[in-house]
Amino acid sequence: MTELLLDSLSWILLILGGACVLIGGIGGLRLPNFYARIHAASLTDTMATILIFTGMMLQSAWSLATLKLFAIMLFLLLTGPTATYALANTALLSGLKPDAGSESDEPEEDEPT
Amino acid sequence: MRQVLSEPMAQQGKARPSAVLLLLLILAISWLLWSGLYKPLVMALGAFSCCLSAYLAHRMGFFRHHDTLFKILFRLPRYWFWLLKEIIISSIDVVKIILQPSLPISPTVVVLRAKSKSDVGQVILGNSITLSPGTVTLDVHEGTLLIHCLTKASAKALQAGEANRRAAALESK
Numbered sequence: 590m591t592e593l594l595l596d597s598l599s600w601i602l603l604i605l606g607g608a609c610v611l612i613g614g615i616g617g618l619r620l621p622n623f624y625a626r627i628h629a630a631s632l633t634d635t636m637a638t639i640l641i642f643t644g645m646m647l648q649s650a651w652s653l654a655t656l657k658l659f660a661i662m663l664f665l666l667l668t669g670p671t672a673t674y675a676l677a678n679t680a681l682l683s684g685l686k687p688d689a690g691s692e693s694d695e696p697e698e699d700e701p702t
Numbered sequence: 703m704r705q706v707l708s709e710p711m712a713q714q715g716k717a718r719p720s721a722v723l724l725l726l727l728i729l730a731i732s733w734l735l736w737s738g739l740y741k742p743l744v745m746a747l748g749a750f751s752c753c754l755s756a757y758l759a760h761r762m763g764f765f766r767h768h769d770t771l772f773k774i775l776f777r778l779p780r781y782w783f784w785l786l787k788e789i790i791i792s793s794i795d796v797v798k799i800i801l802q803p804s805l806p807i808s809p810t811v812v813v814l815r816a817k818s819k820s821d822v823g824q825v826i827l828g829n830s831i832t833l834s835p836g837t838v839t840l841d842v843h844e845g846t847l848l849i850h851c852l853t854k855a856s857a858k859a860l861q862a863g864e865a866n867r868r869a870a871a872l873e874s875k
Contacts, residue, residue: 616800670832
């Protein structure tokens with residue numbers, strides 16, 4: 590009984606995590622400029638990581654693998670924001686204005702020749 | 703070149719032998735748990751990477767922050783639970799925004815003065831802000847954080863300062 594419960598809970602978490610990755614991808618395409626797109630990436634970075642790893646931890650049935658999965662999740666959650674900070678800070682230092690509002694930064698498409 | 707090299711030395715601080723030994727012990731235990739292989743070659747590689755990690759930690763000034771880190775360590779789980787709640791709430795907000803056809807974003811840049819005076823506290827605050835979807839730390843300089851928010855509402859929530867207060871409370875006495 591508990592096994593079925595754990596199994597279905599873990600599947601719900603895994604599916605939600607997958608949905609977060611998908612929505613993060615959609616957001617990366619839909620949002621208009623660089624700084625807005627970073628927010629979509631952070632959805633994949635954090636929420637999807639937490640959901641998918643918790644789902645996998647429930648699957649691993651309380652063994653050393655659970656501890657390892659927890660450690661991997663922790664390392665990802667600690668290093669992810671650092672990488673995002675490096676990216677955002679580099680963009681800021683190289684002169685991309687963060688107050689560009691909601692304008693698009695896509696280059697104008699060239700006329701087909 | 704000599705000057706460039708000598709500058710970070712000031713940041714490293716003194717490494718007490720007890721602190722180094724403790725770090726090496728923790729690293730060795732985690733290696734043994736993680737690898738599960740007890741062959742001579744693997745053990746030698748493990749010893750090498752433990753020493754390399756300790757050296758890199760020293761270079762990064764880990765032992766300078768050693769005392770603050772220990773104090774924080776026991777309060778972290780409670781902070782993580784609060785952060786998890788915040789992450790879930792703001793994730794749902796961002797998902798709603800992305801899936802709405804009108805894409806109702808109002809990007810805002812916020813300047814926040816960190817309540818915490820130490821480097822460790824500011825790093826925790828900055829990373830927590832980046833970790834929650836909808837807010838990204840752009841710059842940390844002398845206790846002032848520059849933060850990009852996806853919506854005006856999330857900017858307001860940040861300026862209310864709950865994250866700031868909790869990150870500072872981590873290292874208070």
